[in-house]
Amino acid sequence: MKALSRIAYIVLGVTFAWAGVVKLSDPEAFLSSILTYQIFGSSVAVVAALVVPYLELCVGFSLATGALRGGGRWLAGGLTLVFLLLLFQGAIRGLNVDCGCFGSNAKSETTGYAWPIARDLLMLAGLAIGIVGERVANKREEQ
Amino acid sequence: MGKGGHYSGGLSMRSFKEAFCLVAIAVVCGGIAYFIHPRAPSFGIDKLERQLEEVQGMAEVFWVDARADEDFERAHLDGAISLNIEHWEEQLVDFLDRWPPDATTIVYCSSLACMRSHEIVERLREELGIEEVYVLKGGWESLLEAGIVEEGGS
Known part of the structure; x- marks a missing residue:
């Protein structure tokens, strides 16, 4: 169980870290993505665009290496739940979450909710595997 | 509460402090990025x-x-x-x-x-x-x- 827990944490950590690294290169593009959800004011969106990529990187590093993992677990769960809530409200409101501002820039239709929601649910499942696996392994060690 | 690096059940004070540390690091890095990143968004x-x-x-x-x-x-x-x-x-x-x-x-x-x-x-x-x-x-x-x-x- 310990090995399974470690693998789950490493996979989850790398995923979080990669998500952060991708956004780090262009905070303005990430700001654009945040604004497509039409839920945050511009100042809050700017703060999120600057801080969230580093938070994802820190959480990813924490989960993968074990450093500060107690906090990393909660933040990973919290961030994923926030992402899911944003996606759900976007889907319910029929928002176009892909503005294409840095691509073809054409107005596209509301698509692509299924995969991000599935991905976030998989991440929550991975986190649960990590936590449960760790707990079971620790109990076995104590017995 | 676990020992050493063990899993610490709920949202213990230790987990809270660790989460706070991670958030603080991210906020500091984001603040630095605001001033030095060429594509940092601006307020207002x-x-x-x-x-x-x-x-x-x-x-x-x-x-x-x-x-x-x-x-x-x-x-x-x-x-x-x-x-x-x-x-x-x-x-x-x-x-x-x-x-x-x-x-x-x-x-x-x-x-x-x-x-x-x-x-x-x-x-x-x-x-x-x-x-x-x-x-x-x-x-x-x-x-x-x-x-x-x-x-x-x-």
Whole structure:
């Protein structure tokens, strides 16, 4: 169980870290993505665009290496739940979450909710595997 | 509460402190990025924006389309000129030829979330010293919703 827990944490950590690294290169593009959800004011969106990529990187590093993992677990769960809530409200409101501002820039239709929601649910499942696996392994060690 | 690196059940004080540390590191890094990152977003972007209703009440408006060339060619607002970040140097010449100094310049891109128009407005303000230049809030989408343009043509 310990090995399974470690693998789950490493996979989850790398995923979080990669998500952060991708956004780090262009905070303005990430700001654009945040604004497509039409839920945050511009100042809050700017703060999120600057801080969230580093938070994802820190959480990813924490989960993968074990450093500060107690906090990393909660933040990973919290961030994923926030992402899911944003996606759900976007889907319910029929928002176009892909503005294409840095691509073809054409107005596209509301698509692509299924995969991000599935991905976030998989991440929550991975986190649960990590936590449960760790707990079971620790109990076995104590017995 | 676990021992050493063991799993610590609920949201213990230790987990809270660790989470706080991670958030603090992210906030500091984000703060540094705000000052040194070349593509860091700036605060107060909404001060550059004008609603369509406000624009419609303006005496004279000079429209600038900040979307990509192919989008401009597909459809654009009557009288608008193309000025985008990809072809800034070339298109600026045409802009300067046609820009009426007495008009308010309104820049639009694709949607509420599109930041290209903000970048164009900031460059026109900083590099050319134009003061009466704003972003159309909602961009092309707001023009479509108002029935001013159609998807296939203006």
